[in-house]
Amino acid sequence: MLLTLLLIPILTAFAVILRPARQAALIATIGSTAAFAWSMLVWRAFDFGDSAAMQVTASWTWIEPLGLRLSLGVDSIALLLVMLTAALTPLAILGSWTAITQRVREFYLWMLILEAAMLGVFVARDLLVFYIAFEFTLIPMYFLIAVYGSTNRARASIVFFLYTFTGSILTLVGLLYVAWAHWDQYGRWTFDIAALTATAASMSAAQQAWVLLALCCGFAVKVPLFPVHTWLPLAHTEAPTAGSVILAAVLLKLGTYGLYRFAMPMCPAAFHEYAPLIAVLCIVGIIYGALVCWVQRDMKRLIAYSSVSHLGFCVLGLAAINAAGVGGSVMYMINHGLSTGALFLCVGMVYERFHTRSLDELGGLARRMPVWTAFTIFFVLSSVGLPGLNGFVGEFLTFFGAFTSGQPVQGLPTGGPLGPWYGAIAATGMILAAIYLLYFAGHLVFGAYHLPDTSHAGHDDHAHVRLPRDLCMREIAVLAPLALLCFWLGVQPGAILSRIEQPVSEIVTHVNAAADRSMLITAIDESEDR
Amino acid sequence: MISAAGAQLVLLSSLASASDAAAVRLNVPVEWIVFAPLLAALLCGILALRTGDARARYSGAICVAGIGLAFLTSVAIAASVGYGFAHETVFEWIRFDRLRADFAFFLDPLTSIMLLVVTGIGTLVAVYASEYMRGDRGYARFFAFVSLFIVAMTTLVLADNLILMYLGWEGVGLCSYLLIGFYYEKPAAVAAAKKAFIVNRIGDLGFALGICLTYLQFGSVEFAVIFEQVEALRTSGAEIPTAIEAIPFLLMLGAFGKSAQLPLYVWLPDAMEGPTPVSALIHAATMVTAGVYLIARTLPLFLLSEYALPTVAWVGCLTAVFAATIGMAQYDIKRIFAYSTVSQLGYMFMGLGVLSSVGATFHLFTHAFFKAALFLGCGAVMHGFAGQLDLRRLSGLGRVPGWQIVTGSMLVACLALAGFPLTSGFFSKDMILAEAFVTAGPGYRAIGWIGLLTAGLTAYYTFRVFFRVFLGPVHFTAGEEHHGGHGHHFHPHAPGAAINVVLIVLGAGAIFAGWAGVGGGHHGWFGSMVHHSTAAYEAPAGAAHGGFFSNPHQWMMLASSVVGLLGIGVAAYLHLYNRAAAERLRRSILPVAVLAGHKWCVDEGYDLLVRRPLRFIGHVCYSLGDTLIINGLVALGGAVPRLIGAAVRPMQNGRLQGYGLGMAGGLATVIIIVWVML
Amino acid sequence: MVQMSIIYAACVAGAIGLLFLLPRRGNRWWPIGAVLGGGALGAGLLALARGGGGGGVDLFFYLLAFLAIGAAVRMITHSRPVYAALYFILVVLATAGLFVQLAAEFMAFALIIVYAGAILITYLFVIMLAQEAPDDQHPDALTEYDATAREPVAATVAGFVLLAALLGMMYRGTGAMPAHAAAHRTADAELAVLTGKVQAALRAADLIRPGETIREVDAEARTAVAAQDSGDGLRTVALPDDLRVSNVDAVGVSLLSEFPVSLEVAGVILMLAMLGAVVLARKERVGTPRDSKSGNTPHDSQSLIVGAEGAL
């Protein structure tokens, strides 16, 4: 079932290549929508009563002596991210119908391959399948940036590729070390994530710390955490709209998902020990990203930096290691995907019309583009974390988690190494988010109506389809589902929260128990030394 | 001290009051209060997005209908709830781990009062605006936002837990943002909107942290659970943890942000950039009182800390006098009333702080009427005189035909604001001031005196406006919205029926609303209402029943009447009979007046001390941190291979043999390494 | 055991000798190189011979090895391409001789036919085709790139270091291998599938009657089952002793039974190479619509290339 899910985009990609260019967009849209429909079937097949377990599994032998298996499966968190990917890709594709005018077929090919790779990451139960898919996302993204990006695309694509690739090589080292440790212990190779997780979790704290460091190298770059975030603004700025959408919505989640799926369960004791450090990085990232956001003149870069700030919250929630924090973090992954993805779409629609990203050249679009304005303001508010919209629930829970982490609630201890101060300082990010996003909205949407000097736009006209000033039905069809979803998740977050409760509480228990054990061992050692 | 006084006070939490007022089963669909305006907001929103749709002109009616329905429901609920309380879950919202925050309503008499104020004033303002906003391009949009505001505000008021309250809290902030920035082509409006939202957010941060801390301490965010535990804590007599004592201070921060108290008041005067009905509804009558409501609602928590309520009282008191001084030096009528709002909100906090929650709520109630009337009157002036608001350019409007109703309602409202005897403001203000003298607390007596002084200042600046604008010789200049050509004489157009009716209703309210609270303490209708809510407390017995001079509740009426009349008198002399004297006086204290006119330069100070440094840090982070240091380090990392590359570049000359040579060398090296290692 | 020190010394001496031999303008030191190189080669081969011959190595090996190495050295040191090609033919011939020594007769002849016969002749053609025509003043003039070697020192040092390393490793590594690899297969095992060959041999030796065919061959027992054409009358026949599987037989069987697909692929590669060569070497068509102005002169084609360089 999951294999079919992976195959749908790949087969569609072939279909796109084989058919004439003018059909490419349609085929890609249909194909990715089919993938989404299929993911709905997976959702139906999933038993949420046991959502922490890997379900809808499938497994085929791949390379027997190495214990490599093509095994797929999802727990509810992975399933949610699968749904996010499958839902956003058709929208991103639909949003690029008129934006892409050259090398059309290749564009949709890469988009679909990218979708397959991202889905592969989330459905992998085998380490190497995961890693291959994880790395494979780089290739389509590289081409999307390098071929369809704007002026500085060459540098952006290379920086993007090298940055993330360097990080993930170290991740591979860490993962292979775990696989080797398993071999060392049991005398056979396996890359089954569950088996390796068990092995890794039983390693000594020092070993775990090294593995954690290696894993974090890759995942932190991908997230991106401060201070390895500088590739993101560049990549976002230069990428085409659809690329930015996917990048923000899903690719960044690969990092947080990696932390959730590998770093936390594999090195629980080390993660618990170093969580404050990670949290500090997150908080610095939240505030730093927000302040930097505020001085941007380029709207895509602004949103990119806002991602840095937002993802800081997301990882902070993980580092809180309590149910609220981790659950909020998962919620945040989904929400950030929806609202930031949508914001990039909105910005892309403006870019498509006026061919500029500069906030200096645009202003007061509300006057001529009321529908667009309504959507943009809506998503800005969602991104700011306005209660009642989706952004709030995740943001509140993460910072709530960080705040309550490690604090007894009515005498009942909750796990986690953080404390109120982490939450309190991180919460200033909420103010800063309001500052920079309203700065963005104030410049772009409100204020006096002005457009860039159109004297140089003449040569663009023949290359671009004429678009109405305000959004056309297709663009509304792209944004409306996202807006509905944002609203619905804001009002009914239980739809997600109740479904992730089991895996979240499982991992929180796992990490905290391991940390307790490790502390106990240290204490025993010390007493023996004495 | 409060702790000492607290021992005398009997806190009646909602659950305690359950003994004499059992939980009420509501037979009214309470969710209509939220959903009817929501429906209106959606309809108006759709109309707003359809440019050129002629049906947009119905949006005013839709909005009035939506809010009106909410008002009717509120009335029914107020009747149904009575002195009891009710609880109603609409749907489950956030439920995770042990955190429970449902979309659920908690109704007690305090809620009823707030609901009536919000939906009642809301309906009136909507009616008013359906005339006032006619012809505006954003007609439908305006009503969409107003309806949305009512949704958020009623949610805030109805919330049964802190997180849902936070939803409403942020929601009203959003609507305020959208409505202040309603004329989004005016840079000042956009800036003011942004400022309002951000300053509010600073307060909200406190609120949010307060929620977290509350959860940590009480394991829940639901009022019922919290208050039960507070009660248990108080009766157990155990020492109260510092963390619990911190909660009221955090919540207070949120309240100060929303209700424009020192030091977060700066956004409210700027918020006058919004359409005047909005100023009346949101920035005078309802939203800004949310902070007062928050503290009133969570009063049991505030009673746990020795310092919380005195802080509230002092902040309120200082804000009241501070804003009054600024208000005295302004020329823009709307701004004067904005500062007046800040000042009056200060009174309300003062009231809460000195344990006169009845007084505070009562003042909130009466203030809603007379301040709405004042703003709507201003709006009528603005509407008629093409946006003119400068009191130096308007005079004697009372004698212009068609403006009598406006003048009349303004007079009534001004009297109420000035605390003229037997008007609504008179009763509510007295209740607060008197309580300051009754309650024992740090410096409460001083607060009382300052409050009294402020009452005088208030009377002065209020009637400064009234005498300048509505009395005296008739002369006026059109505002900047007047686009008539040269030589074209300006004719103000008098307000129509909708505006006049609303002004009459509000004017009546400004006079008679006060009677709801007559009887003092808990004896009047109002007092009993508050007495049966979470904001209830019992004043120490005896103090209220002494002789005339030993009972502040009695001599305060006289004192404040005298002070108020004094203020009116000074204003009459300076601004009606001898306007030249006012100018002379102003010149003699010019620096002070200019400084006050510049709002004591608080905005500039914030800009210099907060905004600029932050933005500077942002620039430094971006240009130094990101582009220089981090990218520099990355580039350095990249430079190492590049240096090596430069060193070996001669080998990479594109000649095949060069590569071959490298291959041989490499192969040999590998072999030798293996050899050595084996 | 082979004296490694001698081998290394021979490497050093050979390297120095080769350095002197490599083409250079006015190279007067080549005799030194020849002596050094020849000495090094001789010393190396001697060390080999002393270190233990036998096991299928006889004098022919040393002769052919000397010939092959000498010719190879001469090939890379000769400044004229034609001679280099001819020396390469000598290397091929010597190699073919060594193949015969190794009982790979088929490959020996294939090498001579394919390499010496076909490939090298092609080379010679191309060399002659591509040689700059000697003008009248300097009939013997060498082009600059033929007359001088580039970076001889670096290349030689690298090459001989590699050689020394390889040899050192080789002698260490093969020491651990068995003196004789165990033959896992019966001698003449291919007879089992070469029924036609067996039948012909039996028939020639009159061991089977006309009308009888071989059904099955047991290579191990050296017997064959013959049957009447009608299908009955099975009988077992012993194979004649002189019936052996030749090298060609073995290679053929192996090729067709074990690597048929590879063989096909090799065929395809050859054909593609042929097509590619034709396409590449085809004369550029002039006067195409794309570039109709360029004439058929070398000058113009030159300018075309300059243009292409500019693009690069």
Next chain:
Amino acid sequence: MTEPLSILALNHYLLLSAVLFVIGFIGFLTRRNLIIMFLCTELMFQAAAIAMIAFGAYHGNVQGQVFLIFILTIAAAEAALALALVVMLYRRRPTLDAEKWSELKG
């Protein structure tokens, strides 16, 4: 078939193979004539071929020879293509100097 090769004899052949390979390699590096460079690659092929055959003899099977057939195929194909390329290049610019044809460098 004759007796399989001994390890000592195998070493002899391998040594010869290594020497030929290195000579070919040095030639490839030092000579600048494209055709001679190709000849040198052929020489390296020869070296490989000797090693193949010798190993085949050592193991007493014919697979070394079979591999050689494929090597020969590739060599022939390579020679054909290389020479075609040389011809094409020479037609563009009448020189065989490898250093003159270095436009492809980065």
